[in-house]
Amino acid sequence: MPAHYDAIIIGTGQSGKPLAVALAKSGWKTAVIEREHVGGTCVNVGCTPTKTMVASARIAYLAHRAANYGVNAGDVSVDMAKVHARKKAIVESFRKGGQDRLEKTPNLELIFGVARFKDNRTVEVRLNGGGTREMTTDKIVINTGGAPALPPMPGLSEVRPLNSSTIMELQALPEHLLCWAEATSASSSPRCSAASAAASPSFIVMTG
Numbered sequence: 050m051p052a053h054y055d056a057i058i059i060g061t062g063q064s065g066k067p068l069a070v071a072l073a074k075s076g077w078k079t080a081v082i083e084r085e086h087v088g089g090t091c092v093n094v095g096c097t098p099t100k101t102m103v104a105s106a107r108i109a110y111l112a113h114r115a116a117n118y119g120v121n122a123g124d125v126s127v128d129m130a131k132v133h134a135r136k137k138a139i140v141e142s143f144r145k146g147g148q149d150r151l152e153k154t155p156n157l158e159l160i161f162g163v164a165r166f167k168d169n170r171t172v173e174v175r176l177n178g179g180g181t182r183e184m185t186t187d188k189i190v191i192n193t194g195g196a197p198a199l200p201p202m203p204g205l206s207e208v209r210p211l212n213s214s215t216i217m218e219l220q221a222l223p224e225h226l227l228c229w230a231e232a233t234s235a236s237s238s239p240r241c242s243a244a245s246a247a248a249s250p251s252f253i254v255m256t257g
């Protein structure tokens with residue numbers, strides 16, 4: 050016999066998380082299902098990580114221009130691994146805060162797995178830990194957001210394109226991106242020979 054809930058929420062994005070807490074606090078027996086990370090795109094691969102990296106870029110820019118303002122900042126370089134580690138720590142703390150809040154709310158059950166409809170009142174969850182669970186309700190809220198997709202472009206999959214999620218996992222800039230960046234700026238270095246720049250893709254695909 051499937052468990053019955055007053056409400057089932059699929060996805061813990063922008064509205065799923067606060068709605069689940071609000072319903073549970075008002076006394077509804079609520080289940081919220083998440084297939085990956087609590088917080089969805091904004092917390093995990095969108096707003097939060099991009100803004101932490103933009104903050105690092107801004108500091109690098111200001112430090113680079115320090116001498117113009119009479120400040121000796123020395124040689125400025127960017128340690129991408131540290132930028133990435135800082136981004137990761139902030140994302141994880143936001144994600145954990147959201148997950149703790151869901152887990153500590155009475156009447157609320159957080160279930161990690163992929164939800165699908167069995168019929169208009171029954172949801173089946175393929176649990177991340179293995180197995181499946183079925184649950185029923187009269188109120189289902191879908192907050193499943195969107196996902197990056199590759200456009201159907203011949204040859205694209207062979208050039209290992211970066212999307213909005215994978216680009217933020219880089220620990221260092223790939224050689225071809227360095228060459229591309231230098232080719233589009235006034236400065237250049239021996240690292241980016243004309244040959245390697247010419248061999249580099251002249252585009253980055255951002256899908257979202």
Ligand SMILES: Cc1cc2nc3c(=O)[nH]c(=O)nc-3n(C[C@H](O)[C@H](O)[C@H](O)COP(=O)(O)OP(=O)(O)OC[C@H]3O[C@@H](n4cnc5c(N)ncnc54)[C@H](O)[C@@H]3O)c2cc1C
Nearest residue numbers: 060061062063083084089090091095096163164193194195
């Ligand atoms: C790189 C980037 C930067 C951004 N920066 C900003 C910004 O600065 N400011 C801003 O306002 N917006 C920004 N956005 C947009 C913002 O992230 C999205 O508009 C917002 O996250 C969408 O929220 P959502 O709740 O609709 O979906 P999502 O946040 O995507 O949440 C959907 C959730 O549902 C889960 N899910 C999906 N299917 C299932 C299933 N079958 N079973 C269980 N769970 C499922 C997913 O895992 C996910 O956790 C950015 C987006 C990107 C990609």
